[in-house]
Amino acid sequence: MRSAFYILFFLVSSSLIGQINRCSSDEYRQSLKERGLYKESTMNPVQSLLNQDNYIIPVVVHVLYNNDDQNISNDRIYSQIETLNNDYNALNADLENVPSNFINVVGNVGLTFCLVQSDLNGNPFSGINRVFTNVNSFQGFSDDMKDSDQGGVDAWDTNNYLNIWVCNLSGNTLGFATMPGSVDQELDGVVIDYEYFGVNLNATNPYNLGRTATHEVGHFFNLEHTFYGSCNDLDGCDDTPEISSPTYGCPDITQESCQSINMTMNYMDYANDACMYMFTICQAEIMIDALLTLRPNLATNSGCDVSLSDLKQSNIEIYPNPVSDLLFIKTQNQMVLFFDIYGRNVLSKYFYNNSSVDVSSLRAGTYFVSINNQLYQFIKY
Ligand SMILES: [Zn+2]
Structure with a gap:
């Protein structure tokens, strides 16, 4: 009786899992090929002189909505940016769950995401582009959401912005992304279903912690799935072990395939949001x-550094100083960067409205805070 129950449970949960398409980037690539739109990457690599530890990526979020549910709140969007910033700077709290056999290959990407602070004409802007559409849902991996003639919204200059379209996707697809150079410019960017964008603790689905965007932005910066090529390991990284197939749910972390322990917690696999929490060093380098x-x-885009003289606050308060744990900063809608005395970026946080940041993990000493290109100093004890 009991085993019958488990078999039934297994069948039911398997069929539910089978319906979910965690990411349709591979299917999207196939669809581009079938539509004659796919481009083999022909971009000439540019020899860059940049040599920083942290790069700021200007983001514009297009919220395409047909009803109130789809018109997600600013807080959901802010929570997504914060999740991206945690995950791409190895600041995510669940990083501590990485098992000992993978600790040595954890990668810190060093990308900080910021909602752009000015629009294409240089006017102050929230970074959130809300557009009503008559289309109730967009096909899982079409490009209609990127085309105003099809009920979508046209991309902003994709050379200079990471465009993220948030809309209702049909076919249980959570999201998909374009890899660098694979499409015409106007199609370039990331698409996420509105239900899976940002942190939504009231959701009953296991994709409610903003990791769909973490995963899709990985594709946008040229990452393949860790299971790409199955046991032939075609994802371009030796520090992600071969894995025979995508991982669903929240598996035992000692699960094996292809004669090695699976890195099921990699962002580029398909596990539940709560069960993926690391990139590797190789992925960060890619x-x-x-x-x-x-x-x-x-x-190099300065969209997040634009001086908004109207909004700029002349008296930014930072307190307490010295500080041991919570540092309060009175500022709004600002990316705040923290540097140690060697000029190393040790922390980044987007401040929405007079919030605080926990600095207890910093070593004692003097630090600098960069807000809107002005430096402030505080002492951690
Ligand atoms: Zn994917």
């Missing part, structure tokens, strides 16, 4: 390389 050679304008 992404920075893709940024500097294939998407160089993104690394």
Whole structure:
């Protein structure tokens, strides 16, 4: 009786899992080929002189909505940016769950994402482009959401912005992305279903912590799935072990395939949001390389550093100082970067509205905070 129950449970859960398409980037690539739109990457790598530890990526989020549910809140969008910034700077709290056999290959990408602060004409802008559409849902991996003639919204200059379209995707697809150079410019970017964008703790689905965007942005910066090529390991990274097939759910972390332990917690696999929490060193290198050679304008765009004299606050308060744990900064809609006395970027956080940041993990000493190109100093004890 009991085993019958488990078999039934297994069948039910398998069929549910089978319906979910965690990411349709591979199918999208196939669809581009069938539509004659796919381009083998022919971009000439640009020799970049940039040599930084952290790059700021300007983001514009297009929210395409047909009803109130699809018109997600600013807070959801902010929570997504924060998740990206944690995950791409190895600041995610669940990084501590990485098992000992993979700790040595954890990668810190060093990308900071920022909602652009000015529009294409240089006017102050929230970075969130809300557009009503008559289309209730867009096909899983079409490009209609990127085309205003099809009920979508046209991309902003894709050389200079990471465009993220948030809309209702049909076919249980959570999202998909374009790899560098694989499509015409106007199609370049990331698409995420509105239900899976940002942190939504009220959701009953296991994709509610913003990791769909973490995964798709990985593709945008040239990462393949860790299971690409199955046991032939075609993802371009030796530090991601071969894995025979995508991982669903939240598996035992000692699960094996292809004679090795599976790195099921890699962002580029398909596990639940709560069960993926690391990139590897090789993946971080691929992404920075893709940024500097294939998407160089993104690394130098000043869309997040524009001085908004109207909004700029002359008296930014930072307290307490000295500080041991929570540092409060009175500022709004600003990317705040923290540097140690050697000029190393040790922390980045987007401040929405007079929030605080936990600096307890920093060593004691003097630090600098860069807000809107002005430096402030505080002491950590
Ligand atoms: Zn994917």
